[in-house]
Structure formats: structure tokens, C-alpha cells
Amino acid sequence: MSAAISAERRHELDIGEAASTHLAECLAVDFATLLHTVAALPDAAVQRMRAAASKGITQRMALAATLLREAGQGDPARWQSHRSDTVRGWACYLIGSDATLALAGKLQAMQPLADDAHFGVREWAWLAVRTDLVAAPQQALQLLLPWAHEASPYLRRFACEALRPRGVWASHIALFKQQPQHALPLLEALANDPERYVQDSVGNWLNDASKTQPEWVRDLCARWQREHSSAANTYIRKRAQRSLR
Template identity: 65%
Template sequence: MTAQPMSRQRRVLLDAGQAETTHLAEILAVDFARLLGSVAPALPAAALASMGKAAGSGITVRMQGAATLLRAHALGDAAQWREHRSDTVRGWACYLIGSDPRLSLEHKLDALRALADDGHFGVREWAWLAVRPHIAAEPLRVLAHLQPWTADASANVRRFACEALRPRGVWAAHIALFKQEPQHAQGLLEALCCDQSRYVQDAVGNWLNDAGKSQPDWVRALCACWQQCHADDPANTHIRKRALRSL
């Protein structure tokens, strides 16, 4: 289905930070320079101009760029932005946390937990993308920290534990270790292999589909084991189907 053209009124609301986006096309269409000017009027014109020049850059580059500008002008307290009405602004809060040099990796993850449970799908993605370079650099450290999150009451948090560590990603740095040795994450995947949330099921299936591009035999073997143990579980059946869709 083709998205309907955005009305001028709708664009004005998004660029003013007075509304949330509803789909990816709107997320990509937000004018970051105008939005920054609306929500942070103390920013100098030169800062807004530099953001405007970056309009042709990729979305993750612009997200980090906005966070960098806010921090450079003493507006880098994520608490100031993480409750904002605009999902894009809440996404900047994710990037402020992810790039905060004062925080350890574990503290960054903990600070992102509430944003990982945000009501907006886009913010939940920014929550892990904002810290993904650090995750890719130290995946086993992150794996150990996120393992307990697989038992969280929120499906969003359980999904974050899986999605943040997936071996590949369209907008994300790959995790070389998990591409070659996905077995390191088997305990985390086992904890979620019969999760009742379709959101989590899709994340586990996508994780395994990623791994299957470089270690197909391991994915097939794990799915075969799950089929024996969980043959009658519809959640696990869905995960296995999604995991094996490219094999």
C-alpha cells in the first residue's frame, strides 16, 4: 500500500514537534533543522544551518548529528527530551544517552530501558540503534547484561534484548562474532523461543534468519531441536518458520 502524500498541515505539526510520526515515510520526512529550531530555540542559527546542510545524509547520521548539536550547546541532558511529544525528539534522547561519555555501557543500556519500552515504534528502534556501535564492539558484555531482560514483563523490553544483539541489520553495524559464532547467544534465544508476544517472536526469528546467512547449519540444527521440544507450541512454530525463511 502506497503512503498518502503528507499534507502541509501535517508536515508543520511534525516539524514543530507537536505530533508523532505514524510510519517510516513520515520519520524520514521530518525536517531536523526546523524541528530543532522549534524545540530548542536557544540554538544559534549556525547550528541550525549545519543541521540543514545534513538533510541529505542518512537518518541515523542525522539523529546522531542532532544529539551532538544539543550537547555542544549545553542542551545534552537526555532527561530534558525523553518525555517530549515528538517521537523524533525522544529519539534524540536515545542518541544523547548512547553517546554520553560519562556513562558505562551497562549504564547506557539501563538508561535506555524506558525508551526501549516507549509507546512509539520508532523510539523503540532508536533505543537500540543509538547504542549499537558499542554493542557491536563488546557483544558478550552486552549479552550478559541483557540476558535477564528476557524475563521482563514488557514485551518491548524482551524484544530489545534480542533485537539489540541481532547479527545483522539494515541501518546497524553488524556483530561479527554473532555472524560467525551465533551459539554464544543461544541462552538468550532459548529464553525467548516460546514467547507469547508476536513482536518478540518476530525478533527471535529475524535474529536466527540473520545468523542463517553465515551459519545455516547451526540455525537448522537449533530449529530442529526446538521442533522436537516445542512441536505443539504455536509461538515456537512461528519463530522457526521465520528463522528458516531464507534457507
């Protein structure tokens, strides 16, 4: 994916002087160089990151947070306004891996990053707390329900995307795979959301659920068709049922 990225552009990304503009650039960042440049970590820590270069990006994000914390640089506030979206992603993982915070505290601390202007940071925000959400899905649902009514579409989308039954690059939430009806209050709150960014997430949530509970998704979409006449809901229903035959 990095072949089309110029050497000059790679250098800007690797030293934290620029934010990525698409997924290929996100994946191309050299974490070891970035850590060395922005945090001046000891050589041993940088080498640990370099040795992990072949691991998945979520594993490297988690390792970056660990290395920053071990070096006494684990305050997310130090990194969450950095120019580099990858560095702001490290702030997400510092919050997500903070053993002193309960889930409510993590979500409160994560909210500015969940509302970040950069698409990548918004993804790291929910991925960084996914383990906690998987462990306590009903509590997570209650905490995130108010987010479905936020003015920011980024926060409304976070509430949905973070609780997807299957998700992307993430552990599954067994409860919502087998009993998606538990999440109905959240889905109903977003059933006519005006933003396509949110609509996509709601449709994807239901598409996830259709893999294990197809009849429930069909029934919900049939009811929504009777109850909602918005273009938004029509789009969501189509996206929700795209895997059904």
C-alpha cells in the same frame, strides 16, 4: 515517501506538535526546523543540520545529539518525554553518545526509552547503543539476558533486536555472525515468547545467523521442533529458516 503527507501534517511533525504514525512520517521530519523550534539552537547549529539533510537518518540523529550537547542542552531527561518521537529519539542518541557512561549505565538509562509506546523511539533506543554492543557483544549479552524475562514485550524484544547479527541500519556483530551459539541463552529464553512482536525479532535474529551459519540454524530449529510444541515456536522456526534452501 513524503509525497502523501499533507502540508499541515508535515508542519505538525516539523515543529514537534505531533508524533509520527508510520515510517514515512518518521523519515519526512525536517530536523533543522524541529531543532530550531524545540531547542532554539543558534542559527549556525541549525544550518549544520540543514546542510546534513541529504545524509542518512541515523547520521542526522547522531548530529542532533551532538548539536544539543554543544548548546548545553544535552540532558536526555529534558527530551525523553517530549511529544515528538523524533525528539525522544534524540534523547536516545544523547545517552548512546555519552562518553561518561559505560555500557551498563547506558542500558540502564535507555530502558524507559526502550519501553516507549512509540515504535520509532524503541528502534532509536537500540540503534543509539549499537556501536557499544558491537564493540563488546559478550558483555552486552550478559547485561541484556535479564531483559529477556521482563514483563514488557518491548524490553524483551530490545534484548533480541539490539543483538541481531546483522540488524537493520546497523553495523554487524561479527561474533554472532560466525558463532551464533554464544547467544543461545537469549534465544532459548525467548523461544516460546507469546508476543508476535518478540517472535518476529527472534525469527529475524536466526535468519540473520542463517546467512553465515545455515547448518547451525537448521540444527537449532530441528531441536526446537522436537522440544517445543507451541504455536509461537512454530512461527519463529518458519521465520528463522525463510532464507534457507
